[in-house]
Amino acid sequence: MHPAFSVIFLTTLIGAGQGLFLALITGQVYSLANLLAPQDNVRFYAFGSVLALILLVAGLLASFFHLGHPERAWRSAARWRTSWLSREVIVLPLFMALVAAYGLIHYQGWTQPLFSIKGVVDIDASLIAGVLAALLAFALYVCTAMIYASLKFLQEWHSPLTVVNFTLFGLASGFTLAAAFSAWIGVDLVGFYGAWAVAFTLMAAVTRLASLYRNARIKHKSTLQTAIGMRHTTVRQKAQGFMGGAFNTREFFHGRGDGTLKLIRYVFVLLVFIVPVILLGVAWYIHSSWLPLLAFGAQYLGLLCERYFFFTEARHPQNLYYQSMY
């Protein structure tokens, strides 16, 4: 597939935004359970939410570049019953609204307990919004990933690993960002988020490497033989019916050499998995306030590469029909 930058930005930005939000709510839950010190409503939760929102909005904006008719984007909620894209389009704004609400609640300090469960756990408005948002965040991972994973003939994508990867990448980058955010505003959660981030990153490494392994060995169900129905071992396309290119040669081909792709793969493995883990470790060790930021920067960059690779990796069966630039 041709990697569309709008979609690369969309998925990585909202993935990190969702992850950041999940980190925030995780922090809140932990502190509710007295496992962590409580944090400042405004500085941490409200600003954190704003940061998450910024990522989500940026992602959304990026996605508009993908559309031929962004002014009609509202129409895309119509087919939620069948279309994962439609579902994503519904869940994303809902999630954003809840994140906004969550931030606002914290900002306004509307965090008086509304009721408490068994007198032990105090439930306030932020928690309700947060938990709902967290559910939506997970739903959104699924929706986003299912856009790709549901296309069964894109065999590289059509796998539970896609959903797992999207989720883990979002979590990893979100928690890394949370660590960076904590370090930046001087909150003592760098180690907590850092540890989670490392954990998610390592999990993502396992699942993504698994998918790389899987994809390298995929036996594509469609062949030139099934594509045109000719049973012979040597079938070659000699003309594709046009010579100056067409939508089908632009949208589904990345046009990059094997070398470039290999390089991108090494780069993303390095930047997504190895560099952040080291940087976070070092940061934790030396209490750096900016190294986690660097870790996030590196990981995000890596994720852009990863997503780029994700697209180029997928070999669309339609390409069987467009093999020769005639």
Add this chain to the structure above:
Amino acid sequence: MQDPATLSDRDIGRTEVKNTTCYMCACRCGIRVTLRDGEVRHIEGNPEHPHNQGVICAKGASGIMKQYSPARLTRPLLRKPDAERGEARFEEISWDRAFQIMEERLSHLRKTDPKRFALFTGRDQMQALTGMFAKQFGTPNYAAHGGFCSVNMAAGLIYTIGGSFWEFGGPDLDRSKLFVMFGTAEDHDSNPLKIHISKFKRNGGKFISVNPVRTGYSAIADEWVPIKPGTDGALLLAIIREIIELGLYDRDFLVQYSNSAELVIDDPEREDHGMFKRVEMHYEEGCFDPENKLWWDRGLDIAMGTHTPGCDPYLLGEFTLDDGTPVKPAFQLLKDRVEEYTAEWAENITGVPADTIRRLAHEMGVTARDHKIELPIQWTDCWGNEHNSVTGNPVSFHAMRGLAAHSNGFQAIRALGILMTLLGTIDRPGGFRHKAPFPRPIPPCPKPPNSADAVQPDSVLDGMPLGWPSAPEHLFVDDDGEALRIDKAFSWEYPLSVHGLMHNAITNAWRGDPYRIDTLLLFMANMAWNSSMNTERVRGMLADKDEDGEYKIPFLIVCDAFQSETTAFADLVLPDTTYLERHDALSMLDRPISQYTGPMDSVRIPVVEPKGECKPFQEVLVELGTRLKLPAFVKEDGSRKYRDYPDFIVNHETSPGSGIGFLAGWRGKGGEKFLKGEPNPRQWEMYAQNNCLYHYELPRSYQYMRNWNKGYLQWARAHGMTRYAEPITLHLYSEVLQKFRLAARGKRPGRQPPERLRERVATHFDPLPFYSDTLMNKLIDTHEYPLNALTQRPMAMYHSWDSQNAWLRQIHTHNYLMVNPKTGAANGFDDSDWIWVESPTGKVRCMCRFTEAVEPGTVWTWNAIGKAAGFWGLSPKANEANKGFLLNHVIPEELPPCEAGEHISNSDPVTGQAAWFDQRVKVYKAGAEEEKATWPRFKVVKRYPGQEPKRGRWLSYFAGRFGKKAG
């Protein structure tokens, strides 16, 4: 969006539907043009048209993009005084001025030396008019595309069976069981051929394609026979041998309808050796075969007049006549001839395995013999025998330029004609069928002028510019036997060049050999590109000057509808209309679209207004003819005879009162007559009401065996289609050729070829088909140039004129040299590499593509996709001019100097057919440092005055709204 099911296309705007005839190619399909708010909305095949039966092709369906092409010329243009030829810097002038310039120049030429005016037309469909104009002007220097196109096909078969493929006849695929196609990629009859091949296959027929390349039609062949180019003659002769050897020929047919049993004098010592033995008999001189020849009767073992009732002649044997003359039946001579042509011999030459050759012969022979067709149609032959049925042998053939465009093509095509004759498939169901006005006498009656006296100031040419010589007396040569036409047609160099040699006209005129001309008028021919051989140098000749600074071809007029490469060299450019803007008559006097069932002609009627100042070339000729007071265009008092072209078409008669005119339909005062009859003032209207065509369906009994069908021949004579109702015997043995051979051998009184040509004529004017290597191969080092280079027509492009078409050019944006991977590997390059293609006379750089669908000794490319930069309304960056290439640069128009002369055309020595496909080349990889672009390249030209400004980055055609402001 509105539900399409509730929307009719007609709701979108005001629509009207008009019928006319397509001219996106020469096939002349009937089309229905739908206009919406005055713009062309849709062009579809006319379902009521018998020719294409409603179908259309890729080009026909892209007519809209031709109509609105930015390459269109819209104003008469004059080369700027300070501009050199080729620079394409013009000023707009008025038509008045253009006519004035032409009138001045041409009237002077006509008064002094009319042959200094030359008119050459390319894919012209009105040769009846252009040829007549030349004759009226008095110049012999006229020809159309035939010489560089397929004249071998026309001449080879017309001199053998009185008709041909091409536009003159074809295979009866409706009833055929075996169909063998030689060297055809697309053809003139392209839609009908497609319709019929498909039906044929669906009916279970077997389709064999003999072609070095497998594309297009060959793709759907049941069997592909990859043959080495230029060797079909060998294959055909080996098949003939096998068929004779096994007795798989149709004996009765040969005896009755061919000259197989006729006795040929067989005594090399005699002056009349190789001529038929004739008996004294009175007959009127005419262009037909008098029946004064002999058969040898089996029963009485004596010679008898041919077709003597009860006579059953021998086909084989040798006999001595009472007067001591040793004779042999023609068939015996053929058998002797093919003796050496064994399948094994042919395998070595053609690359086709001997077993395959024999099998092909068996399939043809057995299918013809064992699957006889018998139709319950009664008919009477010329000898008065009544037949209760029409019978036929269901084996049919088709062949085109793959056979024609070689210097040994004439004889190869003769061999094919003879094979069809042996199988008994001429004008019979399931075999070959004629299209009116064919069959014609062998050869047809019109003759070219035959002496320098035929050209006189202020006079009509004595003879037809193009005709059919049947003896050396008909050649157009001077007392030394040298050429009198600028293209040297009808000279001893190419005696039967019945369509001229347009491909040598520019070179000869430039060299002044045989003389200098003054004005060259080119119509519908892109001779600075696609229809010239040796294009790069020919372009140089068009712009070359004398020592005194005068152009060697002093005045060049080009009539084109588009910004072709040739227009750049013009002194005067005449903007023609498109086919949707003009009247045209696709006349019985030229090559009509007759059907097997009877004559059919057709017309074009304008469906849109001409763009800008465009004027139909027909109108230009009528106007010029009137101004020059050419007899056919003026009344006795010298005043204008015809208002315009439509008026001319209705009222012109071939001679006063002949009743024969350009259109055959609805003649007679009220349209009650056909073929012959007084002019009908409402003729155009009647064509318009009848799908723009006139089809006369012959009675079934006249539809077959027309060479010998008494009823048909008498009908044809009565309707002015032929002059004689005499049988047209098939020339298995060609006495016509023998006459030339005898002259060359000094055995015939009268004209004889110049010394240098004696051997050439004696060799190639063999009355029986023979195989010889191509002339080019004999004169160059074939080890140095091991590959044959071919071009083919793509179905979706017409010559050089479709790159301007925004839709079609997306299909063929540039071309590659197609190479067998083995050949590529052997020459050290890979798929898609830039390579050089080099011949002894030139080279081009291009990209290659590997293909398994080509015989390894052959490389090929699509014809004329490459273009010169800046032409055809294209940006100089267009792929056509950078990645595309033109093979013509490596194909010379003249052979290397040889015994026959310094400047012998690279053509068939019999017909002057351009030998495009004889080309030998070598291929090698282009250097890494070389530019990745085609070579040679030419200076980019600017848009012409009157051409549309540059079109934008995108185009969204929507009829009724295109080119108008949105909203």
Add this chain to the structure above:
Amino acid sequence: MTQLALVIDLNVCVGCHACVTSCKEWNTSGWAGPMSDFHPYDADPTGTFFNRVQTYEVGEFPNTETVHFPKSCLHCEEPPCVPVCPTGASYKREDNGVVLVDYDKCIGCKYCSWACPYGMRELDEKQKVMKKCTLCIDRITDQSLPETERKPACVLACPTSARLFGDVHDPDSEVSVAIREQGGYQLMPEWGTAPANHYLPRRKTRIRIHEDELVRADNPLDKEAIELPDEQGETLDDVAW
């Protein structure tokens, strides 16, 4: 339910591209048009087409088959391109099974094109909406046209009548009969898309001649006075005991 479709006979398709340009021509000024072209007169011209004809080579010289392969939307019975469309712009008609795009609803997200395994959708880069073969919906449903012309433009154009059109659900239709009797098949059956369009394979006709058919009793050579080989000396007939 009716399912209209094309059946394309590869056995007779000569790759002429008539179906390609007649499709463009009909549709660019019709319900589904215009169909934009980019760089129409410049380098690398490209544009929206609903139908393309491709060429494949099968096997190696001299056993090469050249296959011309026309390709337009297959109007799948289980069209994966429809459910994925978020706006409902992409839909399959209830009445005749034709898969269409409503340009007014389409947001140009291209998702449907990803979901088509066959590469049969093309984004019109000028109008920025997804386009595809409409089966000439505005012709085949136009009651003002004579019945014989209520067929797709490409079908009417095709000189070899390699394109059959009809209802593949009606077992007696021309298309169903052709599929059944001539080995009609679907493209990429592995995806369960159930394309309505089918292809008919290449079929070969051969002639078989038996050795003993070559020369028949009425061989015309018998009519010639061909000299038979001389009698050569003694035979068994000459000996007596």
